[in-house]
Amino acid sequence: VPLPELLTARALFTDVLDIAGWPKRRFYEMLKLSATDPTEKAELERLCSKEGKKDYQAYASESYTYAELLEKFPSAKPNIGHLLDYVPDIKPRLYSIASSSRMRGNDECHLCIIKNEWDATSGRNCVGLSTGWLDELEVPSEGIKMRGHIHPSAVTMPETHATPMLMVALGTGIAPMRAFIEERAAAKRDGEECAEMALFFGARNRQEYSYEAEFDAYQKEGVLEHIHLALSREQKEK
């Protein structure tokens, strides 16, 4: 996306550049060239050298972001032009629609999102940019407006509900399956002929099976006849 003609520095760093992202090696190289403090320069030279490969990997597994590296090496003061060259733009995150417009109408669209969290080698907790932002979002009662694009789905339903469906999903991969189940439930309630549906779902634990009550109800209703779970942290066999 081309940059607008006028942009504040704040907007550049909050809305455009991925300063909370994962720095590539070339960013270390650029910092090495711009650092003026001898100790910082020597450390960056080591990180960029063959001998410093292990230390570089340790930095990467510590999940330092572009912003954190700039704080760690304060004598390196790349200008905005360099930052535009070396820090990529924030990429859009894709989420699958998890609801059916036939069941819920055109004004409602559900997403099923899991917060992306991991531990760096030191044990500090790291959170993904988009899911961390969503998690902290305080939504007023009137809601908030968000921009998004809709892409055609890579996974599609059979042409008629008379075709049986076998669905296999892991984690948030359940999202499009939930939309299919709702679509078929709406068709069944409208009296259409509907074939059997079966779901195989894998997750780490039962908490990640967030649609349990809903899917159990669809099972009783005869929409989703078969549900098979594989919860890797709750069962011995993998």
Ligand SMILES: Cc1cc2nc3c(=O)[nH]c(=O)nc-3n(C[C@H](O)[C@H](O)[C@H](O)COP(=O)(O)OP(=O)(O)OC[C@H]3O[C@@H](n4cnc5c(N)ncnc54)[C@H](O)[C@@H]3O)c2cc1C
């Ligand atoms: C077609 C498609 C459909 C999708 N549908 C869904 C969906 O329905 N629901 C859903 O929850 N997700 C879905 N995703 C995934 C989603 O798009 C995001 O990738 C996910 O939410 C993580 O985004 P984030 O910004 O929170 O994490 P990011 O900040 O993008 O981080 C992602 C990963 O990158 C690594 N990482 C990031 N920064 C660093 C760093 N500084 N150092 C080291 N490692 C780092 C970590 O391993 C982290 O787990 C889908 C993806 C695709 C491609």
